[in-house]
Amino acid sequence: MNAIEGIKNMRASLKGISVVSLALALAACGNISHDVAKDGRSAGEVVWPAVGEVTPMHKGGTFPNLSNLRLMRSGLNKQQVSDLIGYPHFSEGIWGVREWNYVFNFRKPGSDEVTVCQYKVLFDDDKLARSFYWKPEACADLLKDAAPAPVPVAPAPVAARKPRVLSADALFAFDSAELAPAGKGSLDEMARALRDQGDTLRSVRIVGYTDRLGSDAYNRTLSQRRAEAVKGYLVAQGIPADRVTAEGLGEADPVKGCEEAAHGQLIACLAPNRRVEVWVTGVE
Template identity: 75%
Template sequence: MNAIPGVNNMRASLKGIALAALALALAACGNVSHNVAKDGRSAGEMVWPAPTDTTPMHKGGTFPNLANLRQMRAGLNKQQVSDLIGFPHFSEGIWGVREWNYVFNFRKAGSDEVAVCQYKVLFDEDKLARSFYWKPEACADLLKAPAPAAAAERAPAKPRVLSADALFAFDRAELSPAGHAALDDLAAKLRGQGGKLRSVRIVGYTDRLGGEAYNQALSQRRAQTVKDYLVARGVPGDRVTAEGLGKAAPVKDCQEGSRAQLIACLAPNRRVEIWIDGME
């Protein structure tokens, strides 16, 4: 009995799709590490894909935003990682895998030479980032902020510390009326420095209540809100940076108690620090 031509064509198409999918899966397997631990903190065998095997849109690697790259830390989910440094540069996949690989380019200070580095993120079983690796390992040093030039008899810099509870409602990132007033006063002082103002670094912090990823995101939104407000009132935007550090660097430790008591005790840790270079 002769086969029906349409059925043969359909079978051939399905076979071709299956073979293509298998080829992509096998290619991806060659790009990822083996036996990634459940907690995402190690792998039985670390595999680095060849830098030339990136997807076409990432050919040659990218120049990352250093401020964003410095915010990479354990506990971020994949959407937060992609917001900071983009999606992976290889074909290992996006949502189902537990490893993302990148090729980053860095321009060396004082020269036109470019350093090419590979960066790897391992995720735990909940797809939260847990460990980070560089190849070569020395590439990690490229993220270090340059040391400020020494100034003779210059007093150590101290930040202006603004209470997050005074700027924002609890667990929110929208400015309160008191927050508007405080930042209006600061913006006026910063504008008054004119060309003397070199940089304004805004760092947001939360208390230890809540999840790590949530706190990091909240602290980042609050720092960005302060930056946007100051820039909207005339502070030069190219001199202002915003960074959230979540529950890091607490200034007060509190014993366990009722939630209300703990929230009140931890208030000093919910803060926004503003580091100003060039203000008299």
């Protein structure tokens, strides 16, 4: 083997090591706690993110719905958790996300004093919630106050088990938030179905997603603009604006992972991740 061939082999080996290292780093970036168990019921070390590192939209934390927070329990999937207490308040990463972190504010009855608490959910390998933590631990006592007796109402809202998934590529031009004519046609059909529900329609939650290309901040902004565009069109078609919400989650929760490839091939492979999900809550 001559010197040039040796250098080429060394470069190839280093490149392979770099790719493996990058893959491992990305897979782990969704967890800050150490050694999260496969069953999600424990961690070698529970680590908390700094409160000041929340995403801009969650700056200062949120005031949770206590009734929903009391419904948190083992076995809920990520969508059910988000329906109860929202999506995590930190940039949790892309792959291998096994924990969600929150900053919650609680106001003492009859007082303007606010208690700030951190809340953590650990998931198992099947992305089901299994264990829950508070910082400080005394925050758990804030949920022990007796909840007010429920007022009988009928019937209860029922959320769709699965969302209507719309391809962002069918709704928008690539890297754009302006609805295409074909996309408007798909939304016309959806608007008719929603109007047919009449007063039984309780809420329409629109969630926009992008692929992993581009920065996190850019992708969140693009996905938010796309979700808002879909909301605006549905409202223009007669869906009550106070029943429609729009949220952009950027590259979170990808439905397909793709290996690195030529730019055009990678864009095509990542197409399923560029989507808009529409969750409808009605009454049975």
